[in-house]
Amino acid sequence: MGTTYLGMELRSPLVASAGPLSQTVDGVKELADTGLGAVVLYSLFEEQVLAQAERDTLLEELNDESFPEATSYFPAIADPEVVNPAAAYLSLVERAASAIDIPLIASLNASGTGSWVDFAQQLADAGAAALECNIYFVPGDLALTGADVEERHLEIVAAVTQAVDIPVAVKLSPFFSSPGNFALRLVEAGADGLVLFNRFLQPAVDVEQLAVVPGVTLSSPADARVPRTWIASLRHRTTASLAATSGVETPEDVVAYLLAGADVVMTTSSLVRHGAGYARRLLEGLDEWMARKQFRSVSDFRGLLAVPPEADAGGLARSGYVAALEKAKATYGSLRA
Known part of the structure; x- marks a missing residue:
């Protein structure tokens, strides 16, 4: 039941995507023990990396003004109670990677380029087998053109892939005028794989309080239709790895994505609903389906329903x-x- 993703040999095509279940070493170990092929850590945001970098720079500037006779010197901003998200994430990568026998994929959530990109190599040094670059950019500036938005994505991908020596997958949204073409351009910019698709968090409206209410909703099987369509279109038109995400609830959802051409199928919502152990049920269902259809390996049926290359x-x-x-x-x- 193995597969290849981002050049890595995985024991199964089911992967835990970035989410609340991968925020601790114990959580990562619990996921790994279910038979998953890999685990993607929760996302670290570029804002967190930049904030810590600014804090470190300020500390250095304060220390520059100290003198040898200052036998006890404690900068006022060095609050021991302040958690360093970037350092904590690096520590989690290092400890979790050494605690499991499957690849650990780090996740960076970004909306632009900048000094945070250098942090990506630190994740590789800490033990991440690959990096998922989750590009979450909502162009609120209505003067920004579609070409501008695409160019920003391409700049991020080029900067990150040049900064690291591990495979990079790009998680993007479907909201482009030509998602298939843009996906191929991301591969040309250096992406080793594509994760289709990110879901923008769309707020609700409280009509009684007259307020916009932020929130997160778990995906449903209907959410799989858009990514499945584009995976089927891309399968025979790129050699980059294709990861499916959103809309996985049953083993049949996993099978459908693989038939469309996905190299791996990622899920968080189903594991949040039913617990990490539910991954075993998804894998058992996949195994049962393969046996019933007399497929000996995933490669025997992957992409059977993809758009033919000559079509x-x-x-x-x-x-x-x-x-x-x-x-x-x-x-x-x-x-x-």
Whole structure:
């Protein structure tokens, strides 16, 4: 049931994606003990890295002004109660990587380039087998063009991949005018793999309090349709690794992603709902399906439902759209779109 992802040989195609279950060594060990192929740590944000760098710079400047006769010198901002997120993350990477026998993938959440990029190599030095660059950039500036947004993504990917000597996967959103083409451009910029897709956290509205309410919702199987569609389109058009994420709840969801062409299937929501041990049920279900269909390995059926390399992808998508409308008409009556 093994697979290859980012050049790494994994024992299974199921991977724990970044989330609340991978915030401690014990949590990572519990995930690894279920048979998962790899574990992605929770994301460290570029803002956390930059804030710590600024704090370290200020400490250095204060120390520059000290003198040898100062036998006891404690900078006022060196508060022992202040947690250093970057240092804590590095420590977790080091301890967790040595505690498990599967690859540990670090995750950096970024929206731009900057000095934080240098921190990526520190993660590799600490024991991360690979890096997932989670690009979360919502262009609130309405004057920003689509080309500007894409260029920022490409700059981030180029900077990170040049800074590290481990594989880099890019987690991106589907909200581009041409997601497939842009995915290929990210690979050209240096990405070793693509994680499809990130989910923007869209707030709710409290109509009684007249307030915007932030929150996080777990994914549902319906969320798998968009990433599955683009994975199927990309499978035969790139040699980069493809990771599926969002919408995994049952073994059938795992199978569907693999049939579309995913190298690995990532999940967090199902494990949060049912516990880390639920990964065993997903893997058992995958194994049962393979036995029933007489597939001996994942590679035997991966990409069977991907868009054929010689197919007109645009025409195929259009025909699927028309077929869906015809089916809807037959099921629900007249439907106009």
